[in-house]
Every structure is written in C-alpha cells, then in structure tokens.
Amino acid sequence: MKTDLLPALAGRDFLDIADVTAAELRGLLALAADIKAGRWRARPLEGRHLALIFQKPSMRTRVSFEVAIGRLGGTPITLSDVEIGLGRREKVSDVGSVLARFTGGIVARLFSHQDLLELAAASDKPVVNALTDRSHPCQVLADLLTLEEVLGGLEGRRLAFVGDGNNVAISLIEAAALTGLALTVITPPRHYPPEDVTRKVPRVKVTSDLAALEGADAVYTDVWTSMGQESETEVRRREFAEYQVNQELMAQAPRAVFMHCLPAHRGEEVTAEVIDGPRSIVFDQAENRLYAQMALLASIFGDA
Secondary structure, eight states: OOGGGSOSOTTOOBOSGGGSOHHHHHHHHHHHHHHHHTSOOOOTTTTOEEEEEESSOOSHHHHHHHHHHHHTTOEEEEEEHHHHOBTTTBOHHHHHHHHHHHSSOEEEEOSOHHHHHHHHHHOSSOEEEEEOSSOOHHHHHHHHHHHHHHHSOOTTOEEEEESOOOHHHHHHHHHHHHHOOEEEEEOOGGGOOOHHHHTTOTTSEEESOGGGGTTOSEEEEOOSSOTTOGGGHHHHHHHHGGGOBOHHHHTTSTTOEEEEOSOOOBTTTBOHHHHTSTTBOHHHHHHHHHHHHHHHHHHHHSOO
16 A cells, blocks of 8 residues: 555656656556555545646546545545636636645646646646647546456557547557557548657558458547537538448457447447447446546655
C-alpha cells in the first residue's frame, strides 16, 4: 500500500499520452491493475481538493473522476461551463491562476486543446486532460488496461481503429508508439489523423482500405460526429457509411473483440448486433476508466 509504488509523475501535467515515457505508462497500467484487484488501497489525495472543469457534457468522465478522487481520499469540486464561461465570462488563464490558488490541481474536459494548454500554462498546479478536440488520453489509458486484460498484453497485438481520425485515434497513435501495439487507422482520406502526429509514429498504418482489418485482435470505433461538429452530421454520415462496424465487417477479423469509447449511436457507426454482442468489451472499457484514472491521479497528485 506504499505511495512509493507510484510512477514518478508527481506534480506533472498530463495533457497527452506523449507526456509520459514507455516505462511510466507501463507503471500506470500496472498500478491500475493492482487497484482494480484490491492490492493497492492507499489514499494519497487525503485532504486535497481537485477542480473538475466540464465545458462539454459528461457522464462516464465526470462520474469516474469524482469516484476516483473520493476513493483516493480527495474532494472533487465540479464546475460546469455555465458557472465558468471559459474564454467568455472568464479568461482561460485567469481560471487557471485562480483555481491553482484554491485547489491542488485541475481536471479539464474542454472543446479546445489550445484552451487546455493556456489553462496549464497559467496554473502552477498539475492539469489533467479529460478530453479536448485533439486528444483523449484518459480514455486510452483505460483502453490499454482493457486490452491487456483481454489479450494478455499489448506488444505486437493488432488494433484496427475504424472511423474518424479524431482525438481518440490520436491518443491511440501516441500509445502505440510507447507500447508496441500494432495500430491501423482506417478512415476516409479527408479524415486521416493530422500528419504532425502520424509522422512521429511511422509504424502506425493509416489507410482508407477496409481490407486492412484482416487479422486484427481488436476493432475500435467512435461516433462519426463529435460534439461541436453537428453541422457536419449529414455529410459525415455519407462519408463514413461504408465504415460502419457491422457483422460483415467484423467477419474480416473473426477473433477480434469490439471496442467503443461511448456514447454510441447504434445503427450509425456500429450496429446493435455488434456492440451488444458477445465480442463487445465496451463496458469493460467504461469500468476501467475508474481504475486507470485512480492510478493517474494518485501518481500525479499524491506527492504534488
């Protein structure tokens, strides 16, 4: 139960998967597994308050972080965009400076990654990215934990991400660089992940060819239209129509499990037969948000 088992992340920001080393990522996953198994029950956040900023609506992220902070002995203070008006009522840097004086750190779920960077620059306390338009690192920590449980490891395992080359895809690319995961992103050319991300990880394959699914150990998808993209809904439905994860598509990878970060639009990016079928591990992913985030928070804020 010792806090010296924590990966050495104390006092650091966690804005992207790329903010940690391969060894630190392995340490986080090992600690998350120990927490889930009941082998680690320390309360390193005892007496600490953490601010949670939710510019975007949330269920899994909010509940998992609030429960994680509580189980680690801390107190969450949850703030909605109505209360802050980030970048409108309150300058982003002012929010970072003020909350740093009241709390031990900030967890932020924002629209803009640039706002997250500004928030972190203004705060002398750690800031954690709970989601931005660029990346979703806490989700991917849970995904890696889930894949380790289901597949027995990550090195050399084949993951196919089908759909928009979005924030989840970007964080998975960064994770592949650190874990040895063999990642293929399958998406229409207009929706390829940013080149500045993919060129840093040449071992990740990006293609529009669904035949690249063959041999996958896991197939992952996400919504075609994220919050803030509603005006593109109909265009995206046409562009991604052939990329729906259905039984025919899953037949190309007969041993693969199915993953989704949720919420899901059944009948759009995935059919009900797949997401509610026996190969789906989406609720394991959701549950593991709690343990992965407990490991992360304990490591960052435990000695901060």
